[in-house]
Amino acid sequence: MLPNGNVSMSVGLLDHVLIVYSSMEHVTWTIDRVKQDIVEKSLKDEAKKAKNTRSNHKGMVVVPYVKGLSEAFANILKSHGIATANRPHQTL
Numbered sequence: 001m002l003p004n005g006n007v008s009m010s011v012g013l014l015d016h017v018l019i020v021y022s023s024m025e026h027v028t029w030t031i032d033r034v035k036q037d038i039v040e041k042s043l044k045d046e047a048k049k050a051k052n053t054r055s056n057h058k059g060m061v062v063v064p065y066v067k068g069l070s071e072a073f074a075n076i077l078k079s080h081g082i083a084t085a086n087r088p089h090q091t092l
Helices: 007-020 025-052 069-079
Strands: 059-064 082-087
Touching (some): 007 025, 059 069, 069 082
Parallel strands (some): 059 082
């Protein structure tokens, strides 16, 4: 992919290279493979961006850890879309 991330421009450039080197069959195979890799990578990048958005959590809270209580409290908050992090009550 080009540094600016433009997939269609990358594929277009590969099409131009393919026309120039059309007499060599191994170049054709290589260009087709690179085009396929570019498209697959762009689809993976889009899926990764969609997955990394924090829209699935409304927020995050940090609560002190209390045995037996913290897990239940975290489950309740999780059902409402709030992430939790537990911290020890005392430091070592």
